[in-house]
Amino acid sequence: MKIGILKDHKKGERRVAISPKISKQLISKGFEVLVEKDAGLNASFKNSDYEENGVTVESRAVVFKDADILIKINPFDEEDLKLIDNHHILISQLYHKSNTKLIHDIAEKGATAFSLDAMPRISRAQEMDVLSSQSNLAGYKAVILGAYEMTKIFPLMMTAAGTITPSRVLIFGVGVAGLQAIATAKRLGAIVEATDIRLETKEQAESLGAKFITVDGDTGDASEDGYAKVASEEYKQKQKEAVNKSLFEADLVITTAMVPGRKSPVLITEDQVKQMKNGAVIVDLAAAQGGNCSLSKLNKTVIENGVKIIGTTIAPESVSTNASDLFAKNIYNFISHLTEEAQFKWDFEDEITFGTCIVKEGIIKQNGIENG
Template sequence: MAAAKITIGVARETAPGERRVALTPETAKKLVAAGTEVRIERGAGFAAGFTDEAYAAAGAQPVDNAAAALDDADVVLCVQPPPVERLRVLREGAVLVGLLAPHADPDRAAAITDRGLVAFPLERLPRTTRAQAMDVLSSQAGMAGYKAVLIAAQLAPRFFPMLTTAAGTIRPSKVLIVGAGVAGLQAIATARRLGAQVEGFDVRPETREQIESLGGKFLDLGVSAAGEGGYARPLTDEERAEQQRRLGEHLKGIDVIVTTAAVPGRPAPKIISAAMVAGMKPGSVIVDLAAETGGNCESTRPGETVEIDGVTVAGPLNLASSGAVHASEMYARNVYNFVSLLVRDPALAFDWDDELLAKTVWPERVAVDPGGPVDAPPASA
């Protein structure tokens, strides 16, 4: 008798405003070719431009509801975590892959552990060269950085490029991108394509070359916060005060700011103070890409666009979802590449010597897999 196939399930995303999907027809076809059975809730990809017919043509099975897609699945793929009540009825020991943020919701964390789910929150993935093809944070940040600049251009009461017209010459907008991670670099590139005069600011001095390679000017405020793993370290009180003073003076001549700075696992650092906003020119615009973790600007209101003494401050949420087609394509490829580490026809396999698995899995020690007991990952995971 032939062994049962690994079953992979995908349901509609339930988070408000979420348009992305964790599986595209392209990646469904690859998973089916790898010997798995793929079930997807009808309409799950529609908001991202993928029809049920396209999934069926790729070999996936469209099913009528989330229960049919997920409850008996060996592997559940998602963008944002399924509702807690859904987690509690997944098959015991099922594998869950997505942006799960278990520490953000005690009920979600309890559901994962109580059900013995083998959860892989992809935000925990080590950011190594080998992991680049699975790095959902980077792929989604690229879309967010792109969209943030388009929002800024729409809100700004001026052109971005220099124009020579019959009514005279229009000078280019001065745009400052705060933070030179993936989102920030994409924002710099996008603002340059729109013709703006672009500066990039980051407390990590090693980002100068990246900013300049995209045509931006590196804003050097004389304060360095180079840290480990490519992330910034927190500034001392003295460093922050000096940075604030110099940055505040500089912002008086800036037309548009896009902030993207983040410290993993912590609230977004406050870089733009209310006093700095008060010192900016009327008509200036700030788009705070860090709004979801508290914002880089003290005046940001997550999910809102407000005007403060003539300065517009926008705090958009889940920007990657607004580019759902390409964001989903990138995300689904990232997920497929990660799941390929697990899928070994005809069963799932966990190689806890692989740091990408051992350092991503949550909880850190796993005692159950879909086929029965397995060795826990090492204590250093």
Template sequence: LQPYQSPERIAALNAKNITSFAMELIPRISRAQSMDVLSSQAAIAGYKAAIMGADLAPRFFPMLTTAAGTIRPSKVIIIGVGVAGLQAIATARRLGAVVEAYDVRSATKEQVQSLGAKFIELGITAEGTGGYARELTAEEKQQQQEALAKHIATADVLITTAAVPGRPSPKIIPESTVDGMKSGAVIIDLAAEGGGNCTLTQPGKTIVHNGVTIHAPLNVPSQVPVHASEMYAKNLLNFLTPMLKDGAYAPDFSDEVIAGALLTHEGKIMNAAIRQQVEGA
């Protein structure tokens, strides 16, 4: 339902006294993993991001030994190690690239290393709740940008995935960092739906700035429609099945998962954040 992007739709559902659920609002807890739409679709986006990077890059990803000499592997740097970032790491590694990754959540270091990538340590951590990082202070953002710029300057492909539903994507890559990248480098901004992680990003467009290609795709899972639909359907089935008792629709609105996803019910907008956005109160 995209509640954060479509307040008019939510208001209309509420006005017609419709009970609605937003799959995006399902709590990110162990019991709800099989229902987690954000994770299933993010996995597709991460996979496609690596493929897009390989397609747009003017270089091979793997090391090749040929009669014309040895070709060094490309370096791929991934910013944001959530589901999309992890899948991007795994896919870029399968394609033969040398991969480095960064996340403000230090707990992701082990996950990065388990996939054969190097974790970039900047000394800045921002552990948050619900699987997301907390917002950095202005000073921390400045430190992060300056430290990351040195690493990004060496990248052939940069994939950014830092996004939080309902909020603008954090600006991690300023124009000065892009200016420091090598000619022919590629940025795949998976956070384009929220405005992008790069200040130069134009959502839905591909531009070239000082020899650096900045690709900002929208609705990436739609590029893998068969498996995206299969995974989404399975998420829906796993979400709806507990609500069916002896073939009848009987949801337990006190259940943590059902209550968390409940958007409108009996003429009320149940999610506090969405209610404030729609009603301003």
């Protein structure tokens, strides 16, 4: 089978789905690999890097025509759909729960599609989980961005002119991004606090040196398939009261709380922002889904009462070489799981195949359940 690596044309995207090194590993498994010309340039991979690893560099039209498996990072768009037909197997982040028109369009083409963001949160799928690998980088970059935007330094510093006290960092959400943010901020010398609806994350946060803010009356029953559930209004109010003291003292706040397929929960209101320190910075990683701060705007910086609110995905595009390497390894592991001797096994008894195959030869499936 032939694998086609497509250039992502989404504005701001700098990653590529498969790196030259992983291309070589796929070829060793019996696949032929084609890459769209210049697909990896923004991730510092030249066309010649692919060619040296046995990959054929082709035009976009030829990749679509010749490849059986088409891989990209972001959802396939209208221009892609014009070139897709019933022999194609598509692999990308389709966000199928909120992108139903795309799913129906793919089905009308008679194609097959796997959605990487539908990967089940089970231990044996961790090596295929692009959300985790990319969120790890996002957590790191959130701290670096915050450090750049702050008017203070992170560590305690004792000088002849006096002592500089360490900055205080508060992190909402102790998932993959939050844990990496904790670790990075601690390495830079900050005092770090964290909070999460999932009580089981307390030990993880504390193991990295953060103080965990516990909400009184929390039952700990707040995790579902590795993701946070939607919190009750009562819990949100209790959390707000519990974190206010830390929020109002924080120099940097990083919010990472997202619920798959839903709007991001609002954790910081306009009223709370007005009570924060002048010069504080909020980096809202959930801005693409509405934001954890009510004032966040995606890809914009808002200043309210002296507080700088940066709405972003911090997308790992800013570290595109590392992000592409990790994404590519996830893809390699995923394809290895789905295939045997370079052919798909189509084992729908398997939880990973069952969960990620959204369309099979024109038949729409939601979490592996046929509905058409």
